[in-house]
Amino acid sequence: MSIRRNLVSLIAGALPIMAALFLWYAVCALKLAPASLLPSPVTVFTRLIALAGDTNFLTQAGITLFRLFVGFAIAVVLGVSIGILAAGSRAVATLMQPVVRVLAPVPKIALYPAFVLVLGFDHSSKIALVVADALFPILLATYQGAAAVEPKLVWSARAAGASPAKCLFTIVLTAALPSILTGARIGLIIACIVVFLAEMITSTDGLGQMLVRAARNFQTVDMFEPIITITLLGLLLNAAFNVLSARLLVGFAEQP
Amino acid sequence: MNGGTVLPLVGRPDRIQRVATNLIEIAAVSKVYDTSQRGRHVALSEISFDVAEGQFVSILGPSGCGKSTLLYIVGGFVDATSGSVRVSGAPVTGPGPDRGPVFQEFALFPWKTVLGNVMYGPLQQGLSRTQAATRARELLGLVHLTKYESFYPKELSGGMKQRVALARTLAYQPKILLMDEPFGALDALTRKHLQNELLEIWERDRKTVMFVTHSVEEAVFLSDRIFVMTNSPGRIRKVFDVALPRPRVRAELLVDRRYQEMVVAIEKLMDEQEPELS
Ligand SMILES: Nc1ncnc2c1ncn2[C@@H]1O[C@H](COP(=O)(O)OP(=O)(O)OP(=O)(O)O)[C@@H](O)[C@H]1O
Ligand SMILES: [Mg+2]
Numbered sequence: 001m002s003i004r005r006n007l008v009s010l011i012a013g014a015l016p017i018m019a020a021l022f023l024w025y026a027v028c029a030l031k032l033a034p035a036s037l038l039p040s041p042v043t044v045f046t047r048l049i050a051l052a053g054d055t056n057f058l059t060q061a062g063i064t065l066f067r068l069f070v071g072f073a074i075a076v077v078l079g080v081s082i083g084i085l086a087a088g089s090r091a092v093a094t095l096m097q098p099v100v101r102v103l104a105p106v107p108k109i110a111l112y113p114a115f116v117l118v119l120g121f122d123h124s125s126k127i128a129l130v131v132a133d134a135l136f137p138i139l140l141a142t143y144q145g146a147a148a149v150e151p152k153l154v155w156s157a158r159a160a161g162a163s164p165a166k167c168l169f170t171i172v173l174t175a176a177l178p179s180i181l182t183g184a185r186i187g188l189i190i191a192c193i194v195v196f197l198a199e200m201i202t203s204t205d206g207l208g209q210m211l212v213r214a215a216r217n218f219q220t221v222d223m224f225e226p227i228i229t230i231t232l233l234g235l236l237l238n239a240a241f242n243v244l245s246a247r248l249l250v251g252f253a254e255q256p
Numbered sequence: 257m258n259g260g261t262v263l264p265l266v267g268r269p270d271r272i273q274r275v276a277t278n279l280i281e282i283a284a285v286s287k288v289y290d291t292s293q294r295g296r297h298v299a300l301s302e303i304s305f306d307v308a309e310g311q312f313v314s315i316l317g318p319s320g321c322g323k324s325t326l327l328y329i330v331g332g333f334v335d336a337t338s339g340s341v342r343v344s345g346a347p348v349t350g351p352g353p354d355r356g357p358v359f360q361e362f363a364l365f366p367w368k369t370v371l372g373n374v375m376y377g378p379l380q381q382g383l384s385r386t387q388a389a390t391r392a393r394e395l396l397g398l399v400h401l402t403k404y405e406s407f408y409p410k411e412l413s414g415g416m417k418q419r420v421a422l423a424r425t426l427a428y429q430p431k432i433l434l435m436d437e438p439f440g441a442l443d444a445l446t447r448k449h450l451q452n453e454l455l456e457i458w459e460r461d462r463k464t465v466m467f468v469t470h471s472v473e474e475a476v477f478l479s480d481r482i483f484v485m486t487n488s489p490g491r492i493r494k495v496f497d498v499a500l501p502r503p504r505v506r507a508e509l510l511v512d513r514r515y516q517e518m519v520v521a522i523e524k525l526m527d528e529q530e531p532e533l534s
């Protein structure tokens with residue numbers, strides 16, 4: 001029953017995407033745009049399938065994925081730890097609040113040239129940018145989620161004999177999970193965008209750099225491949241995130 | 257019959273004698289909340305009373321008179337502004353497994369199953385997982401929830417949740433139960449069932465219980481002693497000793513003149529002081 005409902009909603013959700021693809025196809029078939037500027041989806045996807053066996057392309061995608069993952073993982077670990085500690089200790093909160101207020105609204109992409117100068121052209125500068133951008137939504141969601149945890153949950157655990165620190169890292173952290181995962185999902189989307197951006201701006205490899213190089217050479221078909229790949233990666237990561245969330249949030253009230 | 261002396265069971269605060277086996281000693285406890293918008297609010301003013309080991313005491317009073325606050329102070333969850341609370345002779349400085357709370361809102365861990373919730377306390381006490389599971393299953397049997405051990409709290413009714421909460425607290429064997437309107441959110445029938453179950457459980461090991469409630473009948477049915485509080489600032493207004501025989505059976509009590517008279521007397525007292533909500 002639930003499988004059938006999922007299937008129906010999957011098909012329903014795919015309809016607008018199919019419609020957009022069909023529109024794209026129609027525009028090309030009716031020659032409304034020159035094929036040199038807007039290649040047909042058939043051409044684009046045929047090329048993508050060919051690229052799926054191409055070692056160089058897979059390596060570039062792997063590099064992007066690696067940066068995205070490492071950056072996102074660091075952002076999650078940092079954001080969740082700082083957020084939880086700030087919720088548990090007034091001292092940490094007092095210490096962190098001004099820094100976060102100042103740094104959160106800074107457009108991190110403006111820091112990227114500095115990251116490149118300091119960390120070089122390789123992975124580190126891209127990862128640093130991903131961390132800088134994905135960190136704050138995760139940190140703020142964790143802090144707010146942890147601060148909003150029902151005190152009676154903590155009291156129940158304290159009365160049972162758990163120490164304050166243990167309560168913080170077991171009860172408060174777990175009770176704040178719905179909020180933390182919401183922040184992490186936003187962080188993941190931002191990480192997808194930012195890693196690509198960073199590679200477009202200054203990089204010698206990765207999907208973003210492929211796109212820039214293709215554009216410079218007027219290879220319009222090749223321009224589409226990195227975009228579609230990062231979109232598919234985003235979809236895949238989101239699906240994986242959903243599976244993980246569902247497992248972690250078992251028992252919690254249904255998320256809207 | 258002789259309507260003038262219907263209160264043979266009533267004591268006065270000044271006549272309460274200190275017994276050697278007092279488990280909880282509350283001495284001149286005051287609580288002032290500093291609120292940014294409304295300034296200082298005196299929630300409790302100079303509350304003093306003792307609870308003997310094995311006694312079941314209830315606290316009655318209008319909404320906002322500080323019943324929960326008092327219970328939280330005894331639990332060590334909230335600090336008193338002045339005064340002291342001693343449990344087994346030692347001053348209360350924080351929560352401890354000798355005092356087990358049961359809240360109106362259940363406060364179960366939503367990510368743990370029924371069994372996981374009840375195992376939590378024993379695990380904190382250092383029992384192994386198998387020992388903790390055995391202990392938890394015993395208690396789930398006691399509250400008639402054996403079949404539901406693998407359910408999550410959100411899959412239970414209110415009455416079942418409160419049974420789990422009670423089992424979770426009993427599982428770490430606190431000396432004292434601190435119950436804050438535990439049955440307040442339940443329908444009348446479930447409430448009566450749980451009152452009976454609570455009394456049955458209490459009859460087994462006679463834990464010391466501090467029980468906050470809005471229901472006069474509930475207080476008289478369950479308690480050895482009832483403290484009636486006044487509103488802002490919260491004070492003890494009157495103490496009633498309930499000398500009804502135990503074990504108590506509801507059907508017998510309902511026709512017992514002493515029960516009826518006590519309920520009426522307390523209701524009257526509480527009617528006199530409608531909460532002034534200004
Ligand atoms: N954290 C708080 N900050 C400020 N004021 C508070 C706080 N907690 C309680 N109060 C105030 O203290 C008073 C006593 O509150 P408390 O919750 O102890 O009352 P209560 O007797 O349990 O009421 P009820 O029967 O409605 O549960 C109330 O006037 C309330 O507004
Ligand atoms: Mg209350």
